Amino acid sequence: MKKILVGLLILGLVLGCTPKEPVNTSKTVDELRLALADYDLKEILEDVNVAYQIFPISFATSDTDRLGDIRGIINKLDYLNDGDPDTDTDLGIQAIWLTPIYPSQTYHKYDILDYKAIDPKFGTLDDFKELLAEAHKRGIKVILDMVFNHTAYDHPWFKAALKGEQPYVSYYRIEEKLDLQEYPTRNAWKNAGGKFYYAWFWEKMPELNLENEAVREEIRDISKFWMDLGVDGFRFDAAKHAYNPDEYPVGTPVLERNLQFWMELRLFIKEYKPEMFLVSEIWDTAQNQAPYAHAYDTMFNFDFGEMVISALNVGNHGNLIQKHLDNVKRLTDRNPNYVDSPFLTNHDQNRVMSLFAGSVDKAKIAAGLLLTMPGLPFIYYGEEIGMLGVKPDERIREPMRWNDDITSEVAYWNQWIYNWETPNVIEQQADENSLWTHYRDLIKLRNTYADTFVWGELEQVTMRNSSVLGYYRFDENNRFLVVANFYNGPMVGEFDAEVFAKTEPIFTLGEVSIDADKINLSPRAMVVYRINP
Ligand SMILES: [Ca+2]
Ligand SMILES: [Ca+2]
Ligand SMILES: [Ca+2]
Structure with a gap:
């Protein structure tokens, strides 16, 4: 009986394993791995020692609408790096990652309406070009957030798809009828007018059908658009979820297809503009990140921050450096050119200062570890002044506390609930014992001996x-x-x-x-x- 059941199961897997869209791929994962093996980050990241993550609506405003904007970022470039190594009124970072700046109905803008434009609330394409020019003048590279897993519900492609218009129906994971044998997990399949579409994160974020060559062409086209403008790098959002296990029919080798998708895109970008820097969000352990070692130049190292935070809270280092080395080795064993990107917390996690219950002493050690690690460390905006925040998301993305005047450059779209008492940038810059000064001095140390600390x-x-x-x-x-x-x-x-x-x-x-x-x-x-x- 057992054997018959197993046999039926295997038969079911075989019958159900063919993906519906034709797979149009010129290269296999192995071929792509070979083609990508020689891309070395060392030249691209020459003089790039520390990166800084900006959540645009919360960073700085250039006008009185209290919404952070592109010109607000331009106004604050001298805070990040004034381009003069002899001054130390600035942090001294060399790259900024901007979370999405494209037209969108939400404040976080991860549900994109138009991939080749700037949200009017943030400014214009000309403002963005000016940001690029001003950043480059100061030796700051600009990394844009690329969201290719899903679009906004109201994106013109999805609107057309819901009306049944081709080619857009095939742009998404849409099924007229959900076959329980094909998709045993149905939670992420949403119903719209009798059709089912896949949306793992949120019903307002329908997921793209990345098996469709036309979608891949759109993605290449979007990438080219920003590369042509002079952007230096991309951060790939939700990269692990590009192919989710319950998104494609049972039997689809989703990891293999996901690797193939990202490696093909990386090769396209590298061939088009070799100096592009590609960092990805595979939110998982180093062990599960390992297969992606050739898919990106680097990935955010989620294990590192967790280990540092828990070790400091326990008061015992727990051999975290050895564990960190073992983790990174899982990736460099596969790709010797792979570079690590450690960080403490980002815009999707409770802020590190809250995880330390406000302990500046712990935050200083954590920063000390972060900024003496190999690779490219990322600092989440406000971390350098010890901003606090615990989910929901809006609370871990509170306005940067430049000063105490909410009618000034402070992007006060959202209240300071956690950060009402956080010492502001001006106070901390004047205090030689502040967390800000500590960050500034550590970055200076890293910049002074970059060859050793980065590489x-x-x-x-x-x-x-x-x-x-x-x-x-x-x-x-x-x-x-x-x-x-x-x-x-x-x-x-x-x-x-x-x-x-x-x-x-x-x-x-x-x-x-x-x-x-x-x-x-x-x-x-x-x-x-x-x-x-
Ligand atoms: Ca504004
Ligand atoms: Ca300087
Ligand atoms: Ca997906």
């Missing part, structure tokens, strides 16, 4: 104390030893006295002293030593 090796060392984390950052020219106390009390670590004898502190937080093979650290202190030869 050099990482190695955890043992300090014989589970609260004292030690690690080396090194390359052929420099060797640095970073030590941090994760505990809210003084701690003593132990290490090689001969190495300690050759240390010279180049960055210190709190009180740190060395006595032969012992290192004494005040509560949540951190130090970066240069090891002299």
Whole structure:
């Protein structure tokens, strides 16, 4: 009986496994992997050491409507990087990622109505061109958010599709009738006028049929449009969900198809404009990110932030550097040119400062780790001043606290519920012990020794104390030893006295002293030593 059931099941899988749209693909995943193997980020990211995420409606406004806009970002470029390495009134970052700026009915704009325009509330295409020019003048690269998994419900393509007009019906995952054998999970299939369309995130975000070559051509066309304007990179939204398991008929090899889609797109972009930088959101563990090692230049490392936050909350480092190394190795084993993008939290997560219950000390150590990691770290706007926020989403995206005057450049579209008491940028810039100053100084350190901190090796060392984390950052020219106390009390670590004898502190937080093979650290202190030869 069991055998018959298994046999029937296999038969069902075989019968149900053919995707409905023809697969028009010139290259297989293996061929694409080979074609992509040589793309190296090192040249593209020369002088790009730290990136900064902007949520446009919340960042800065240039007028009195209280909605953040493109000109508001232009006005704040000097805050991010004024282009002059000799001034330190700026943060010193070299890339900005803007979450969507396209016409949309929502404030977050992940449901796009027009892929080749700027939302009128944010400005015009000319404003955006000016942003590009002004950013480039200061050595800042501009990364746009590309949302290819879904469109807005009211996008002209979907409106036409709902009316049954071709070619647009085939642009989406639409079924006249849902066959229970083909789609055993039906939660994400929504009913519209008797038809079913797939929308995993939200009913107002119908998902595109990425098996359709015409849709792929639209995506290439959109990509070209922004590349031609001078954009430096793309961030791919919801990349894991491009092919969801219950989106295509049972038996469709969704991971394989997803890899094929993204690798084909990456190859197209790289061939069109090799200097493009491609970062992707595969919101998953390093283990599940690993197959995508050739699909993008880099992916956001979700494990890193989680490990840092939980270790600091526990007061025990938990060998997080070794775990981080093991995670990144899963990707670099597959693609030696793969680069890591660590971050603490982003616009979809409770803010790191809230996860630390407002502890500036913890936030400083977290920033210290983030900004001494290999790869391209991302800072979420407001993190550098310790902005707070816990979901719902609007609360983790509160207006950047430039100053206390909500009628000024502050994009006060949404109230400060969590950030009413957060010290503003002006106050923190004037305070040499503020979180902002700490971020600025760490970025300066990273910029000064970028070859080592961005591209050099990482190695955890043992300090014989589970609260004292030690690690080396090194390359052929420099060797640095970073030590941090994760505990809210003084701690003593132990290490090689001969190495300690050759240390010279180049960055210190709190009180740190060395006595032969012992290192004494005040509560949540951190130090970066240069090891002299
Ligand atoms: Ca505005
Ligand atoms: Ca400067
Ligand atoms: Ca999808």
